[in-house]
Amino acid sequence: MYAAWKLCWTNLKHKKVQNSFIAIIIMLAALLLSTAVSVLNNTNHMYESMHDKSHGAHQILQMENGIHDPNQVHNWWEKQKGVVVSDLMRYRYLSSMSYAGKEIPNVDLFMMDAPSGPFPVDRLQFVEGQEKASPEAGTAWIPTSLAYPNDIHVGDPIEFKTDEGVIRLNVAAVVVDISYCSPFATSGRIWLNHQDYNTNMTTLPGDDKYMTGLRFDDYSQNRAYWERFEQFLGTPYLESVKDFESLSSYYMIANQVISFVMIFLAVVMICVALYTLGFTISDAILSSYRTIGIIKSVGLSSSKVIMAYVGQYTLLALVSVIPGILVSNMLSGTIVAKSMAYLNTGSSSINGLFSAAGIWTGAAVVMVIFLSALLFSNKARRVEPAQAVRYGMSEKEYSQKSGGKAAWKRKLLQIGSLPTSMIIGLRSVTKNIRGSLLIVLMSALSTAVLVFGFLFVYSISSIHGTIAKWGYDSADLSVRIDNPAQLTFEQLKEKVLSDPRVKNYSRYGDANAVLPVPQKHGANEQDTKGILLTVADGNYDEIGYQNVEGHNPASDNEISVGVNVARTLGIKSGDSLDIYIEGEKHTLTVTGIYQAIANMSNTGRITADVIRKSNPDYGSAMNTTFVNLNAGTSVDQFVKELNQQYGSVLGIASQASLVDEVFSQAVTIIVLPMSVMALLFIVITFVIIYSICRINMKKESRTYGIYKSIGMTSRQIRLSETTGILVVSGIGALVGIPLGLLGLPPLLNFILADYGIVEVPLIMNGGGIALMIPLSIIAAGLGCWAASKSIQTTSPRLLTMD
Secondary structure: OHHHHHHHHHHHHHOHHHHHHHHHHHHHHHHHHHHHHHHHHHHHHHHHHHHHHOOOOOEEEEEOOOOOOHHHHHHHHHOOOOEEEOOOEEEEEEOOEEEOOEEEOOOEEEEEEOOOOOOOOOOOEEEEOOOOOOOOOOEEEEEHHHHHHHOOOOOOEEEEEEOOEEEEEEEEEEEEOOOOOOOOOOEEEEEEOHHHHHHHOOOOOOOOEEEEEEEEOOHHHHHHHHHHHHHHHOOOOOOEEEEHHHHHHHHHHHHHHHHHHHHHHHHHHHHHHHHHHHHHHHHHHHHOHHHHHHHHHOOOOHHHHHHHHHHHHHHHHHHHHHHHHHHHHHHHHHHHHHHOHHHOOOOOOHHHOOOHHHHHHHHHHHHHHHHHHHHHHHHHHHOOHHHHHHHOOOHHHHHHHHOOOOHHHHHHOOOOOOOHHHHHHHHHHHHOHHHHHHHHHHHHHHHHHHHHHHHHHHHHHOHHHOHHHHOOOOOOEEEEEOOOOOOOHHHHHHHHHOOOOEEEEEEEEEEEEEEEEEOOOOOOOEEEEEEEEEEEEOOOOOOOOOOOEEOOOOOOOEEEEEHHHHHHHOOOOOOEEEEEEOOEEEEEEEEEEEOOOHHHHOEEEEEHHHHHOOOOOOOOOOOEEEEEEOOOOOHHHHHHHHHHHHHHHEEEEEHHHHHHHHHHHHHHHHHHHHHHHHHHHHHHHHHHHHHHHHHHHHHOHHHHHHHHHOOOOHHHHHHHHHHHHHHHHHHHHHHHHHHHHHHOHHHHHHHHHHHOOOOOOOOOOHHHHHHHHHHHHHHHHHHHHHHOHHHHOOOHHHHOOO
16 A cells, blocks of 8 residues: 555656646636536525525415405415415505616516514515614615615615605615515515505505415415415406516526536536546556556556556545635625625625535545546556566557558648648647647637637627517617606607607506416316516517517407417417406417516517407506607617606606616626636636646657757747647637537527526627637647747757657
């Protein structure tokens, strides 16, 4: 055992640079994989921990259309064992909030009549302000999703525009409202004092709406409760329900995308690391063939020689994995902190979240390295002492080397028209096929990751150009009537929409609907599924809504559905669909299927004429209009003129500002990890190519001595070797371009399919992609140039010594 350890230590001691770079490769692989696993675990842990702490709702029932008696519904659920039910809470909708004289765009606000706390379900976690049973008169509690991005704090005044004027309140508390403060969500609950609600909300046109939250002791049993509930009602529940999956989806989506991409790339990096490890061990055995033969001839067994190599690389793995895990803890903490910021109460540091999964990930990496080293070093078992001492290699390899099997390489290099330096460089790369293939592989992977990473980040940061493919409209601006008493829609048509700069417009609204869903276990049994409908009084095509299949609805018997609705029901374009809208049954023809990130594509699109068949007055509450302007018209100037003319009567926002408000955080979350992954692949390309070139240059030391003896300078030799590597790396980069553009994007489609996006909209940017391509080639060239430094400091006499 001592002899094996001594041999292991000698290998570590005499090959410091090579071993250091192997350690870096292992560390980076462990870093990437551990970060991905930690991000997933910590995201789930933080959300679930806050959900439990807050007694978060598993389902939220919204009763807005008077189809069911809210008190009857609430009383039934209150009597069920195994279900905790919130108070029956009143609310009204508002869509305008201002702070410091500036309107916060694209918000849908639930103005809640706050019951006396603490709440049995969705218990608020106070971040700022004093925790009280209910807000005091003249104040409100607001969620972190509104406070953090707009820098609103306790004591700040906020304003809400209504049909009757402006409501002015002060912020009494900033709270984590687990069900309504997720990233990318545009809705939030504003908690009002009971008297303020009566004074300001009940005087508005329309009736109170009601909401109640359900928390199940065992959420998996919720379907059994619903079957009994609908038997009690005598009909399907025809109002809106938000379930746990949709409530939690926005918290999870960004980190799941990042983590799955990281895991995929980490696995690729580990495979490359293992290939490099095998290459290094095989080369070490071949270069020490005679030494191993001598050692075995004096009695050291093959198993002990193998354990020397296994011990060497297992020890390297142990030393490397520890800093990788430590750095991954900080990196994953940063990623989770950004994506889950709205759940941060300040009482505990998100960066402190740490999971045993990181340790187990590191242990798994060490075990993989151990098993791989054991497999690759098994080649030492075939070393025959007599052949090793005589030939320095096996007799078979000696015969092949002295024979004519390399003739094809000589023919390949009979290219008299090429410069001598290039011929020397190409000779080196063709002589070492395995190393050259690894360089091609690393350059291809590095280029693919760089191209894909840039493509993804650029597409998210420029999402306004593809917003229609994410399920939203692409109109130039939205105009919302905030005070119908001062400006009706007819007046808006006459004064604004008839402007010659307006190209077209469509009114927008929404409605809740319920779909009967056949159950798998019985043809006669049905489940129900609640979805949110987009309702257009106008032309969907003109305001930019798109489908992945079919077309938008245009008449009163048509509907377009989200991909997850189509998947659940097993329908396609042309099929008929039964649907309950505001309690009335309709049979509609599916004209198209679209993807949408909102509500996980559990949505649909209809025209206003569908609802008017049962409710002729529908449309009077459609206060939002999407507007497109003629080419050459400045959207910002048009918005500015309307704001100056109508002030608080209209809420006006350009499409660019609305998109930025929703997706700006996505860019912040995604840029850091994608940048880190790109940097890691550049570093690992440099490291691996340095290692390969360093090994090859030691083998070819006599050749370099000959080159020096006939007059070549060290710089010329180094340039020749670097030129050969650049050519090989360039080939790899050419392979990596289509891989990054076409091979990796389907990975995103797979990840986002459950969230409602089956074809991730990507924007090609030729200039940016072109800038990414040479980075891996440059890294390869620098790696070779750094490895060839030893040629510069060694004399021809030493290089040609046997």
